[in-house]
Amino acid sequence: MTRHHTMKVVLIALLVSALTFGTCQDFEAFARIHAPYLRFHHTQGQDGYCFPHNASDYYDVRKSGDPSRQCNLDYQSVKDGLIPTYWHAQICGYHMHIAYWSFYGYNHKCDLASGERDAFWESIVVKIRDYDLDPRLHEVRFSQKNGWYTRIPGHYELRDGTHPVAYVGKASHGFYHDDGGTNTCCYYEDTRNPGDPNQYMETWLNLVELQNGTEDWMMDPDTSVWGGLQVPTLRSDFDLCHLNGCTGSHTQICGTCGCSKSDIGDEPF
Numbered sequence: 001m002t003r004h005h006t007m008k009v010v011l012i013a014l015l016v017s018a019l020t021f022g023t024c025q026d027f028e029a030f031a032r033i034h035a036p037y038l039r040f041h042h043t044q045g046q047d048g049y050c051f052p053h054n055a056s057d058y059y060d061v062r063k064s065g066d067p068s069r070q071c072n073l074d075y076q077s078v079k080d081g082l083i084p085t086y087w088h089a090q091i092c093g094y095h096m097h098i099a100y101w102s103f104y105g106y107n108h109k110c111d112l113a114s115g116e117r118d119a120f121w122e123s124i125v126v127k128i129r130d131y132d133l134d135p136r137l138h139e140v141r142f143s144q145k146n147g148w149y150t151r152i153p154g155h156y157e158l159r160d161g162t163h164p165v166a167y168v169g170k171a172s173h174g175f176y177h178d179d180g181g182t183n184t185c186c187y188y189e190d191t192r193n194p195g196d197p198n199q200y201m202e203t204w205l206n207l208v209e210l211q212n213g214t215e216d217w218m219m220d221p222d223t224s225v226w227g228g229l230q231v232p233t234l235r236s237d238f239d240l241c242h243l244n245g246c247t248g249s250h251t252q253i254c255g256t257c258g259c260s261k262s263d264i265g266d267e268p269f
């Protein structure tokens with residue numbers, strides 16, 4: 001081979017690897033740029049009201065036969081990026097959908113009697129429109145309790161211009177686009193008022209991709225570990241291209257009524 005040919009081969013190899021590599025890099029880069037900024041109630045971390053938890057730690061504890069309550073009350077662990085947020089991305093037509101999952105070891109009662117459980121997952125999904133040519137963060141889908149709703153730009157807050165802000169319900173840990181809540185079990189009433197301590201989580205500090213092979217628990221179908229729940233990886237809503245905008249009543253009632261705050265109704269997300 002002449003020197004000229006060798007150069008050509010090297011250049012083509014570089015180009016091919018840049019293109020292939022570029023795609024995976026994009027997923028991660030987009031995930032980091034648009035990872036949510038979580039805001040917690042001012043008494044989160046007290047009296048058994050937990051912060052997010054490392055799912056792998058929880059899994060190991062349960063698999064070892066230890067049934068004790070697992071509740072992360074350590075705000076510093078959340079603030080310092082020691083607790084992971086799990087994510088995965090999918091291309092749906094011209095758009096990129098990225099889901100972020102928080103895990104909690106324990107949900108407190110949402111009134112004096114009900115709502116308590118071990119192990120809970122909550123998700124936020126963002127849509128980046130035209131991710132390839134003119135990427136723009138657009139719809140954000142907030143999940144809470146057994147439902148969800150979707151907001152369009154201007155109808156949710158942003159942190160540093162790129163990170164959707166989510167307020168976390170104190171007891172059941174749902175994600176909401178706003179603060180408030182009157183401290184009952186009704187759909188929008190889980191309390192979330194950050195107040196003075198301003199406890200937050202920059203989820204982009206610790207993102208772990210949900211996929212086969214990252215951590216053992218991610219492909220384990222054993223629901224007994226998670227108090228009867230399936231891991232996100234094995235749920236039907238793991239397919240981010242077939243989500244809809246909301247669930248539940250279109251008028252605000254105490255029961256599931258995600259559609260009453262959805263900007264796109266229950267249209268495809």
Ligand SMILES: *[C@@H]1O[C@H](CO)[C@@H](O)[C@H](O)[C@H]1NC(C)=O
Nearest residue numbers: 054056057082083084206208
């Ligand atoms: C979560 O816990 C596991 C098991 O202790 C540990 O290996 C892992 O590093 C932790 N993950 C993160 C992202 O901190």
Ligand SMILES: *[C@@H]1O[C@H](CO)[C@@H](O)[C@H](O)[C@H]1NC(C)=O
Nearest residue numbers: 211212213214218219220234
């Ligand atoms: C996960 O990956 C392993 C090893 O590549 C493979 O054997 C297994 O079938 C995969 N599981 C699923 C559910 O895709």
